[in-house]
Amino acid sequence: MKELLQIYEDKEPEIIFNWKDPETEAEGWTVINSLRGGAAGGGTRMRKGLDMNEVLSLAKTMEVKFTVSGPAIGGAKSGINFDPNDPRKRGVLERWYKAVSPLLKSYYGTGGDLNVDETHEVIPITEASGVWHPQEGVFEGHFKPSIADKINRIGQLRHGVIKVIDDPKYSPNISKKYKIADMITGFGVAEAAKHFYDIKGESIVGKRAIVQGFGNVGAAAAFYLAQMGAKVVGIIDISGGVIKKEGFSFNEITDLYLNKKGNTLISKDLISFSEINEQIWALETEIFAPCAASRLITQSQIDQMIATGLEVVTCGANVPFADKEIFFGSIMEHTDQKVSLIPDFISNCGMARVFAYFMERKVLMTDEAIFSDTSETIREALQRVHDKNKTKTGISATAFEIALSQLI
Numbered sequence: 001m002k003e004l005l006q007i008y009e010d011k012e013p014e015i016i017f018n019w020k021d022p023e024t025e026a027e028g029w030t031v032i033n034s035l036r037g038g039a040a041g042g043g044t045r046m047r048k049g050l051d052m053n054e055v056l057s058l059a060k061t062m063e064v065k066f067t068v069s070g071p072a073i074g075g076a077k078s079g080i081n082f083d084p085n086d087p088r089k090r091g092v093l094e095r096w097y098k099a100v101s102p103l104l105k106s107y108y109g110t111g112g113d114l115n116v117d118e119t120h121e122v123i124p125i126t127e128a129s130g131v132w133h134p135q136e137g138v139f140e141g142h143f144k145p146s147i148a149d150k151i152n153r154i155g156q157l158r159h160g161v162i163k164v165i166d167d168p169k170y171s172p173n174i175s176k177k178y179k180i181a182d183m184i185t186g187f188g189v190a191e192a193a194k195h196f197y198d199i200k201g202e203s204i205v206g207k208r209a210i211v212q213g214f215g216n217v218g219a220a221a222a223f224y225l226a227q228m229g230a231k232v233v234g235i236i237d238i239s240g241g242v243i244k245k246e247g248f249s250f251n252e253i254t255d256l257y258l259n260k261k262g263n264t265l266i267s268k269d270l271i272s273f274s275e276i277n278e279q280i281w282a283l284e285t286e287i288f289a290p291c292a293a294s295r296l297i298t299q300s301q302i303d304q305m306i307a308t309g310l311e312v313v314t315c316g317a318n319v320p321f322a323d324k325e326i327f328f329g330s331i332m333e334h335t336d337q338k339v340s341l342i343p344d345f346i347s348n349c350g351m352a353r354v355f356a357y358f359m360e361r362k363v364l365m366t367d368e369a370i371f372s373d374t375s376e377t378i379r380e381a382l383q384r385v386h387d388k389n390k391t392k393t394g395i396s397a398t399a400f401e402i403a404l405s406q407l408i
Contacts, residue, residue, distance in 0.1 A: 001401040002328070004408055009326050013056060014074075019099050026082035026092045030100055031059040034074035035107055036407070039141030041066070041355070042077035043113030044122060046084045046093075047293075054294070055079035057326040061318050062352075065345035067403040068381045069352035071359065073142050076108055084115035093125050101129040107141035110134045111351065114293065118181045118351075119162045133158055135355055143359065157358040160365060167367035172223055172257045180354060180370060186220020186291065188350030188374050189316040192342045193287050194228055195379040196312055199386050205229035207312075208247060208285045210305070212236050213292030215263035217316040217348065219256070221289045226253040230287060234280045237265040238292070241276030245283065284308045291316030298322050299331045306338050311392075315344035328400065336396040343396040345403065346381045350374045 015032035029052045032040045042062040055077045063075025078100065082092055093116070097104070104110060104126060111134055112118030126134045133154045139145055145153060163180050165171040170187070171178050194204045207230045211222045214237040222232050231247025235256070242248075242256070242265070259266045271279075281304040288305055290297055290313070297320050302310075313335060323329020328336075335341050353374045357363055364370075381399070389398040 001397050004404040028080040028096050029055045030078045031055045032076040033059040033063050036074035037072045037142045039107045039138045040074035040076035041109040041138050043111040044078040044116045045113035046080040046115045048083040050079045050081045064403045065349050067406045069349040070356040097125045098129045101131050104131045104137050107137045109138035160358040165367050170367050170371055172254050183220045184350040184354050185348050186217045187224050189221040189289055189314050189347050190224035191375045192347035192378050193312050193314040195382050207287050208233045209287035210234045210285045212290045214265040218291030222253050223257050226250040234283050236276050236280050239264045240270045240273050242267050242269050286311040288313045290320035294319045295322050302335050310339050312340045314342045314347045316348050318344050340392045341396045343399050353377050
């Protein structure tokens with residue numbers, strides 16, 4: 001696996017598009033690792049301090065993810081080095097998407113990512129730039145449909161991603177009109193843990209969980225984990241956190257979800273970040289769901305959780321460990337050798353799978369069909385890993401070996 005990984009990491013990306021905003025200090029990159037299958041896909045993120053290497057590593061991660069989620073295309077990513085809280089953000093995005101629109105119409109598909117919203121920013125701004133849909137390039141480069149078929153499938157994709165969830169099984173509150181894009185990634189993170197236990201002949205019911213991050217992914221993961229019977233004992237967010245050693249009830253987790261402000265955890269029991277960061281890693285827990293930014297988790301944090309019973313890590317964040325390497329750094333390898341580490345390209349593939357699902361010719365547009373498709377995709381990927389490795393360690397190494405054998 002390591003030899004395959006080295007070959008894959010060392011291969012230069014096929015396309016690097018670099019942009020400097022003429023009106024602000026913003027700088028952006030689209031990195032296309034390859035045009036496998038004639039196209040490439042990956043979301044757009046924005047954060048202060050982002051650089052091209054971060055975008056490159058995420059583009060390579062996306063290519064691996066597509067071996068699970070489909071379609072069989074190359075990996076890409078866009079990133080903008082700019083403060084997302086700056087009031088000039090909208091203008092930066094408008095100029096960025098105008099600059100990158102020729103790629104989006106030809107062979108590159110994008111979506112939302114860190115600090116860039118799929119439904120409120122990516123879709124309307126790309127449409128204003130003359131792009132039919134942010135995934136138009138994937139249709140054009142990979143599927144090569146007729147004009148009529150392209151219109152029909154883009155319509156299906158456009159409707160599906162922003163579809164309001166009306167099945168109470170999948171929504172914290174149907175009157176709040178949460179969309180598929182709001183919930184599907186966190187759903188996959190929770191489902192990955194549930195399926196992993198199930199394949200091993202165990203149940204997730206009663207397992208204690210810690211969730212890092214309370215944006216769309218972390219909040220949804222906590223909601224679905226609690227719904228399936230796991231006990232969320234701690235949540236850590238940049239604004240602070242909450243702890244309840246006996247586990248928050250499903251209703252309490254639902255209330256936390258409904259009360260959050262944007263990506264910020266709100267609670268009368270909130271303790272400061274410095275306090276929660278000292279306490280949470282020593283809680284007794286079986287499940288850890290890192291759903292915040294990339295490259296945050298230290299070996300000390302992992303070792304504290306291992307010492308108190310950690311069994312499964314299900315990754316909501318891409319590359320959650322504080323390693324310098326693109327993929328399999330020392331902290332990730334250490335974790336993979338000690339516990340069951342479900343890699344990000346399986347556990348957080350929900351949004352990529354939704355895109356792939358809606359790109360098919362004609363699919364059911366019900367909540368049940370959409371969420372079940374993502375769930376089954378994740379289960380099948382974990383089953384392939386289990387068929388090759390029936391132990392509880394080395395899960396990520398095995399998953400990478402399976403994926404890389406398709407790419408090299």
